[in-house]
Amino acid sequence: MTRKKIYDVILAHEEGRGEAFLKRIEGKKPLFVCVIGNTETAKIPGLSAAGRYPELTEFTPAADVELLLLGSCKCIKGVPVTPEGIPTPALITKSALRLADIPTLVVSGGVKIKPLAPYLELGGRAGGDIRTGKAVEDAEEILLRAKIAGENLSKVAEYLVVGESIPGGTTTALGVLSAMGIDAKGKVSSSMPSNPHHLKMKVVEEGLRAAKIEFGALASNPLKAVSCVGDPMMTAFAGLVLGAARRVPVLMAGGTQLGAVLAVVKAFDRSVLDNVAVGTTRWIIEDKSADLKGIIAQIANIPILAADLDFSCSRFDGLRAYERGFVKEGVGAGGAAIAAVAKSKGAITTAVLLEGVERNYELLVA
């Protein structure tokens, strides 16, 4: 498959707009923002890589951002790994941010385990199991506070790259997308090679039933959709975009979870969508068990950019596993890689990035 690339960034969807977005951010100085959250939904057995060691996985968002800010995790030993031992994509994010000297701000939408590092507090709490139909408290207030933060950050950064870390997030995304009438069945991604679509849909259906919501009933009530079947990352992320994208470009960094965030953003303020792109990894756009484009295209005509990361020749099996469908994306890895490429005007290639990731892997995992 031949695809149009600029430097090592694939124009994966809405090519013209993607190219224009890349031109706007080329050589510019971004701020990388990582939004973290926890949801009890992650503990449902079989749902995510999280399911096997649920208590340990509660530490993942905090550990991920400690890695970004401190260079190593503090609340756990080593780094977050899947049950098979495949390491967190925060290794990619960290390498990209360090190579391109990009600053980082962590924002908590609501976590159970707090990072042992500075983070922006919005007053949110960790989310509930969406099967109860009561997933997120104070969604409106969190969105408002995040919007204020986004407005202020947009006055100081040339553009924002916003990523996220929340285990169980593709299921809550499926929940919110379904409540808002976007067909995401069989389309959300997974950090495991075999994607448990059936179980995810069952969980979402249970949540919608508990909250007495029909598919699409909350198309124009995003806060209720998040409150019932979403997670606390979503309103924080959406608020940041709503606050910042009026003034500067915002690269939404992640996989299919961003569909839910984008739907919330659109429901509040369509006018910011021109300033927004999705940044992800090649592994996501090549994922045959999911359909990021199919989700995004239902919401808005915004471009999808993908970092052309390729770990097939890595020295480490734990990294080569990314080529076999493990992990794929997270902690804004793809968007951070794109920002590193764009800031350096292509001088930082994905091959250079892999070297950085391998150094981190050697240091922190091997």
Place this chain on the structure above:
Amino acid sequence: MTRKKIYDVILAHEEGRGEAFLKRIEGKKPLFVCVIGNTETAKIPGLSAAGRYPELTEFTPAADVELLLLGSCKCIKGVPVTPEGIPTPALITKSALRLADIPTLVVSGGVKIKPLAPYLELGGRAGGDIRTGKAVEDAEEILLRAKIAGENLSKVAEYLVVGESIPGGTTTALGVLSAMGIDAKGKVSSSMPSNPHHLKMKVVEEGLRAAKIEFGALASNPLKAVSCVGDPMMTAFAGLVLGAARRVPVLMAGGTQLGAVLAVVKAFDRSVLDNVAVGTTRWIIEDKSADLKGIIAQIANIPILAADLDFSCSRFDGLRAYERGFVKEGVGAGGAAIAAVAKSKGAITTAVLLEGVERNYELLVA
């Protein structure tokens, strides 16, 4: 008294360096950071304007930064006032930041009342009464986290203006300065026209005795000085300066409390001092009951700049009271005013600022 001024900024100390600092920041885009904290010390009767309504005053830092971020206070009605009804200097800060379109980030060093607005959490707790000799927990960790935040912010902002809000802060400043061997007796400022120097010294002596510290014994142990007789704003503020001033100028915005912060900064890393200036108000440098220059000059050759604010012709008695020695400074008012003047290359004068303050006063106080 004739004084050298550039625009409406008085070169109050170290004129040559002050002029050079102003030139470096002229036309540049700053980030305003407000560090908040609480200390039980503020509740000691007669010590500060805080003493009369101690429970209410615990809300002051949170309310001050809500005013900055939201345009009005949320955790209290109206705005913080002294017992005489004189309003918080956050009115000045807010007007300056709005007029010059300067973004704001709030950082908590340790508070009892959390702002109902986004703030950077460093994991610190509110401080104890320094008479116990146990004032601040985890000072080292807070400094470290603040330093990381400062490093990251310095990659995105052209320079930082850092202010603070902590009732009782001049007494804790006297404590740390004394522990570190800087003669500040009778030199720290007060938000009241009559400065209770004798009581402040008595409180500090009690704290030093409880912690078994002689005057000057902790000259090279700033963390212990803060831990015993300081407050949780200090290490957060110092950490931000240490992290940011390696890369960008930092205008330390406030009054005599900054002496303690500066002493901590110097003890950790003298090399950043070339990138630092103190920004304050005319009311502080003209305060006959205190001596900011006398404190700063003992620590380092850094310039003092003062916004030439003059409220004597204000329509409101609550603002004219600033000319009679009430409040004087706080919430980075002087530094924010200087930044507004510098960013606008003098187009924003202190007369323009007063109009803005009066509009805010009318809206929020009158």
